[in-house]
Amino acid sequence: MNNLNELRAKCKEIYKQKLSRPRVVVGLGTCGIASGGDKVMAAIKKEVEARGLDVDVDFTSCIGMCYREPMVEVALPGAASVVYGDIFPDKVAQLLESHIVNKKPVYEWAAIQIPGEATPYEGIDIMEQSSYYGKQVRSVTSRLGRTNPEKIEEYIATGGYEGIEKCLQMERQAIIDEIKKSGLRGRGGGGFPTGNKWQFVYNTPGEKKYAVCNADEGDPGAFMDRSVLEGDPHSVLEGMMIAGLAIGADEGYIYCRAEYPLAIRRLNLAIAEAEKHGILGDKILGSNFSFRIKIKAGAGAFVCGEETALLNSIEGQRGMPRVRPPFPAISGLWAKPTCLNNVETYANVPFIIRKGADWYASMGTEKSKGSKVFCLTGKINNTGLAEVPMGITLREVIFNIAGGIQDGKKFKAVQSGGPSGGCLPEEKLDLSVDYDSLTAAGAIMGSGGLVVMDETTCMVDVAKFFLNFTQLESCGKCTPCREGTKRMLELLQKICDGKGELKDLDTLERLAKVIKSSALCGLGQTCPNPVLTTLRYFRKEYEAHIVDKRCPAGVCAALLCYVVVAEKCTGCGACLRACPAGAITGEKKEPHSIDTSKCIKCGACMTKCKFDAIIKA
Amino acid sequence: MVATVTLTIDGIQVTVPKGTTVLEAAESVGIFIPTFCHDPELSKPGACRICVVEIPGARNLPASCVTEATEGMVVYTASDAVIEARKTNLELLLANHPDDCLTCHKNGECRLQEYAYYYGVRADAFPGEKHQYPIEDDNPFIVRDMNKCILCGKCVRMCQEIQGNNVIDFAYRGFNAIVTPAMNTTYSDTDISNCVFCGNCVSVCPVGALSEKAMLGMGRRWEMKKVTTTCPYCGVGCSFDLNVKDGKVVGVTSTDGDVNGRALCVKGRFGYGFIHHPDRLKTPLIKKDGKLVEATWDEAIALVAEKMGAVKEQYGGETIGLISSARCTNEENYLMNKLGRVVLGTNSIDHCARL
Numbered sequence: 001m002n003n004l005n006e007l008r009a010k011c012k013e014i015y016k017q018k019l020s021r022p023r024v025v026v027g028l029g030t031c032g033i034a035s036g037g038d039k040v041m042a043a044i045k046k047e048v049e050a051r052g053l054d055v056d057v058d059f060t061s062c063i064g065m066c067y068r069e070p071m072v073e074v075a076l077p078g079a080a081s082v083v084y085g086d087i088f089p090d091k092v093a094q095l096l097e098s099h100i101v102n103k104k105p106v107y108e109w110a111a112i113q114i115p116g117e118a119t120p121y122e123g124i125d126i127m128e129q130s131s132y133y134g135k136q137v138r139s140v141t142s143r144l145g146r147t148n149p150e151k152i153e154e155y156i157a158t159g160g161y162e163g164i165e166k167c168l169q170m171e172r173q174a175i176i177d178e179i180k181k182s183g184l185r186g187r188g189g190g191g192f193p194t195g196n197k198w199q200f201v202y203n204t205p206g207e208k209k210y211a212v213c214n215a216d217e218g219d220p221g222a223f224m225d226r227s228v229l230e231g232d233p234h235s236v237l238e239g240m241m242i243a244g245l246a247i248g249a250d251e252g253y254i255y256c257r258a259e260y261p262l263a264i265r266r267l268n269l270a271i272a273e274a275e276k277h278g279i280l281g282d283k284i285l286g287s288n289f290s291f292r293i294k295i296k297a298g299a300g301a302f303v304c305g306e307e308t309a310l311l312n313s314i315e316g317q318r319g320m321p322r323v324r325p326p327f328p329a330i331s332g333l334w335a336k337p338t339c340l341n342n343v344e345t346y347a348n349v350p351f352i353i354r355k356g357a358d359w360y361a362s363m364g365t366e367k368s369k370g371s372k373v374f375c376l377t378g379k380i381n382n383t384g385l386a387e388v389p390m391g392i393t394l395r396e397v398i399f400n401i402a403g404g405i406q407d408g409k410k411f412k413a414v415q416s417g418g419p420s421g422g423c424l425p426e427e428k429l430d431l432s433v434d435y436d437s438l439t440a441a442g443a444i445m446g447s448g449g450l451v452v453m454d455e456t457t458c459m460v461d462v463a464k465f466f467l468n469f470t471q472l473e474s475c476g477k478c479t480p481c482r483e484g485t486k487r488m489l490e491l492l493q494k495i496c497d498g499k500g501e502l503k504d505l506d507t508l509e510r511l512a513k514v515i516k517s518s519a520l521c522g523l524g525q526t527c528p529n530p531v532l533t534t535l536r537y538f539r540k541e542y543e544a545h546i547v548d549k550r551c552p553a554g555v556c557a558a559l560l561c562y563v564v565v566a567e568k569c570t571g572c573g574a575c576l577r578a579c580p581a582g583a584i585t586g587e588k589k590e591p592h593s594i595d596t597s598k599c600i601k602c603g604a605c606m607t608k609c610k611f612d613a614i615i616k617a
Numbered sequence: 618m619v620a621t622v623t624l625t626i627d628g629i630q631v632t633v634p635k636g637t638t639v640l641e642a643a644e645s646v647g648i649f650i651p652t653f654c655h656d657p658e659l660s661k662p663g664a665c666r667i668c669v670v671e672i673p674g675a676r677n678l679p680a681s682c683v684t685e686a687t688e689g690m691v692v693y694t695a696s697d698a699v700i701e702a703r704k705t706n707l708e709l710l711l712a713n714h715p716d717d718c719l720t721c722h723k724n725g726e727c728r729l730q731e732y733a734y735y736y737g738v739r740a741d742a743f744p745g746e747k748h749q750y751p752i753e754d755d756n757p758f759i760v761r762d763m764n765k766c767i768l769c770g771k772c773v774r775m776c777q778e779i780q781g782n783n784v785i786d787f788a789y790r791g792f793n794a795i796v797t798p799a800m801n802t803t804y805s806d807t808d809i810s811n812c813v814f815c816g817n818c819v820s821v822c823p824v825g826a827l828s829e830k831a832m833l834g835m836g837r838r839w840e841m842k843k844v845t846t847t848c849p850y851c852g853v854g855c856s857f858d859l860n861v862k863d864g865k866v867v868g869v870t871s872t873d874g875d876v877n878g879r880a881l882c883v884k885g886r887f888g889y890g891f892i893h894h895p896d897r898l899k900t901p902l903i904k905k906d907g908k909l910v911e912a913t914w915d916e917a918i919a920l921v922a923e924k925m926g927a928v929k930e931q932y933g934g935e936t937i938g939l940i941s942s943a944r945c946t947n948e949e950n951y952l953m954n955k956l957g958r959v960v961l962g963t964n965s966i967d968h969c970a971r972l
Contacts (some may be wrong), residue, residue, distance in 0.1 A: 039636070115970075235772065257850075293657070293917070303790075314957075318786060318787055320787065323661070323662070323663035323680070323683045325685075440891050453665045471791045472790060472793060473790060473791065474788060474791040474794075475787075475789060476666050476768060476789070476790055476791060477662065477711055477768075477770075477787070477794075478663075478665070478666050479664075479665050479666050479667070479706045479710060479767070480666055480702075480706055480709065480796060482791060483706075483709035483712065483713055483792070484705075484709055485792075486713075486746070486791070486792040487709065487712060487743040487745055487746070489747070490743070490745040498684075510701075510705065511705065514702045514705040514706065515703060517669075517677045517678045517698065517702055518664070518666045518669045518677065518678050518702045518706065519662060519664065519677075520664060520680075525677060573958065
């Protein structure tokens with residue numbers, strides 16, 4: 001068997017060369033590009049050329065601080081790397097002038113620094129000690145924002161493909177044992193022990209087997225898998241290869257949603273590069289193991305994230321879940337034994353093999369080992385990607401890493417696990433983030449989306465939002481999910497419209513119970529969770545809508561009434577001009593008034609009023 | 618020796634061959650479990666969830682139609698949780714179903730109606746949106762009223778698995794999911810649909826969503842006498858039921874034929890119009906003075922015998938040829954053969970199916 005020693009030495013040399021040169025690196029993940037990263041890139045190239053600077057211009061993926069995009073890293077040989085945030089094209093000239101030409105960082109724009117072996121700059125947070133990264137671990141995300149995801153050399157130079165190289169020397173059962181020992185559980189949300197799943201596929205007789213990667217990340221507010229695919233595509237390929245080797249598969253599919261064009265592009269590139277170097281394809285590294293990976297772009301159905309619907313979709317069928325059992329490990333893609341894991345699960349595998357199961361199991365709690373990547377979104381200061389050790393508390397994630405609630409408002413709830421998850425209130429903030437604790441509280445770990453809500457969020461409205469989502473995305477196959485979510489949604493709408501009755505809450509609970517117990521697939525069985533948890537923790541808010549005909553958060557339009565506080569109104573007329581419905585009247589310099597029968601409750605008057613004279617009542 | 622498993626259903630010990638489903642095991646001892654999407658002839662999607670049962674230790678209420686009976690399994694088919702789930706799911710189906718049993722032709726033979734009655738479920742549990750699809754009746758054979766469809770998918774599987782035509786499938790999602798030909802067109806849109814109007818989809822519809830157009834308004838189901846017979850159109854010999862009301866054939870429906878199961882073709886299922894057609898010949902006709910005149914069978918047979926006898930006498934029996942019909946039964950064709958070879962003395966006999 002061949003080894004990668006020679007190639008690795010070459011890659012390390014190339015990578016070392018890169019690090020020894022002055023360089024400017026732009027974060028070009030989807031978040032960076034959406035914030036204008038490509039324009040920043042163009043501006044940097046133009047500036048470098050115009051000034052004739054001796055500096056390399058490169059790109060990387062998202063480092064995780066999405067709230068500071070576009071981000072630009074500037075590094076000089078022998079000095080700490082500085083990662084700047086909110087760098088728009090108009091800041092480029094000054095940034096290069098100061099940091100490259102005058103060798104002085106622009107302190108006020110710096111987000112973090114990564115000193116490496118160099119002396120840190122004073123006055124810039126060191127990454128590992130910063131408020132955002134201090135409580136994080138960087139394992140699956142270690143290359144994100146640090147290497148160029150389109151260069152296989154950088155993957156190999158940083159330990160990439162050591163895992164498969166090592167596994168090719170191991171007994172297949174020993175690979176599975178190592179994964180079992182690590183305690184890795186499915187990161188797609190289910191939390192099934194990965195090693196056990198591999199064992200089932202291994203044990204199932206069959207000439208042909210498949211390793212399939214679920215990259216159909218569809219939860220609102222979730223982008224963990226996208227970030228990993230865009231930032232470290234080779235780690236997913238390597239994880240799949242190791243799985244393929246262990247279970248006896250020679251073919252793999254990555255089912256990636258078409259809404260992730262950059263991830264698909266980088267995956268295709270990674271596959272081509274790996275094949276070019278003989279790491280992927282026939283007789284890998286001269287061994288008897290052959291493995292090929294194909295990409296199937298999903299057509300936009302949320303339900304295709306459900307494993308059996310995903311398999312149907314790859315086969316060209318309509319994405320509708322199949323009855324389990326048989327589980328995919330027994331009869332999966334084209335009825336062959338199939339190992340199905342999600343992106344983050346596969347991406348963890350090379351690290352576990354390289355660093356050992358004990359290292360991995362040393363992180364986390366007794367039953368939830370390792371780290372988990374979360375997407376922090378909602379009404380928090382720091383939205384972005386965070387990899388944390390299992391067992392961290394929600395409070396630490398929300399108030400330390402995510403920087404607490406925006407505009408000093410009050411925390412109200414955190415939604416974990418997307419449409420299948422639940423909303424947890426303040427008293428659950430000290431809950432340990434692990435599979436079992438979250439499930440016990442009525443939420444689920446899910447794939448890692450955390451949506452944080454503040455006091456201006458109406459929990460009935462939130463439940464309605466998620467039910468609307470699941471209703472639209474229900475495949476329509478089974479009765480409880482197709483028809484039941486529709487009626488739940490109608491009941492929630494009725495409550496938001498101020499027409500609810502207390503017995504509607506009982507009906508909601510009954511429907512939720514029946515849908516959970518009798519729906520065919522995971523989507524249906526979990527979709528009542530947002531309603532059940534909001535009813536469990538925020539029942540008073542439902543009752544306020546029903547009994548008092550009041551939306552405490554001031555969100556549900558039908559229950560709102562905009563009124564003018566006469567004492568504060570100066571009669572400036574700004575509200576009158578802003579009102580699209582002609583509902584406001586009043587003489588100049590006299591207090592105005594709102595005709596509630598004409599008011600469409602758009603809130604334009606309140607936004608325009610400079611004197612806080614219009615309030616929601 | 619077939620391996621068996623023994624399980625307990627509602628306190629009754631049942632021993633069944635390994636691989637039997639809980640539904641089949643329950644049915645084998647006469648325990649009732651309702652089903653919509655299940656059909657022994659078709660694949661099992663486990664979709665409608667009306668057949669759920671309680672199995673202690675299982676995470677949820679599994680669908681009995683797709684749950685394999687295992688050794689020592691304990692099953693409750695009518696526990697509180699099961700009945701609540703069934704009733705709720707029936708309420709959900711009825712909430713999106715036209716409340717028009719009074720005029721529905723499926724009245725009396727509708728599973729939704731039957732189960733709603735059995736479980737005492739009313740149609741008004743969830744007032745809310747109902748579908749308002751236009752009724753598809755732009756072809757001469759089948760009327761599709763998707764407002765009545767409960768999406769059990771039997772028609773889809775019948776078309777795919779028995780007929781092999783793949784005309785229809787599910788489209789759209791959630792509440793708007795519908796069974797339709799590609800591009801949401803109609804059966805009769807031959808640019809897209811390759812429907813042959815065999816009507817086999819109609820034969821499996823448990824509700825009034827699919828119906829035989831010519832049978833609408835021709836009588837209630839309980840007024841029809843079903844006469845099982847063999848299709849006269851071709852040599853396959855499919856069985857079906859003639860639906861007879863007041864001595865008139867008003868329709869053809871599937872029976873469980875030995876040859877064909879429930880499958881029929883467009884002619885067998887819908888081509889019975891000739892039976893009571895005014896142009897149909899009901900007596901033999903004899904040409905007299907250049908005009909065809911009604912005659913009795915005795916007159917006609919006597920005339921044919923006389924003429925045939927004369928030809929045989931004068932030119933020999935081998936000069937006569939006979940052509941029989943595929944629409945006759947085997948027995949009739951056999952008698953034709955006897956007539957030719959034994960009575961007339963000719964081997965020149967053939968059959969339209971060979972031509």
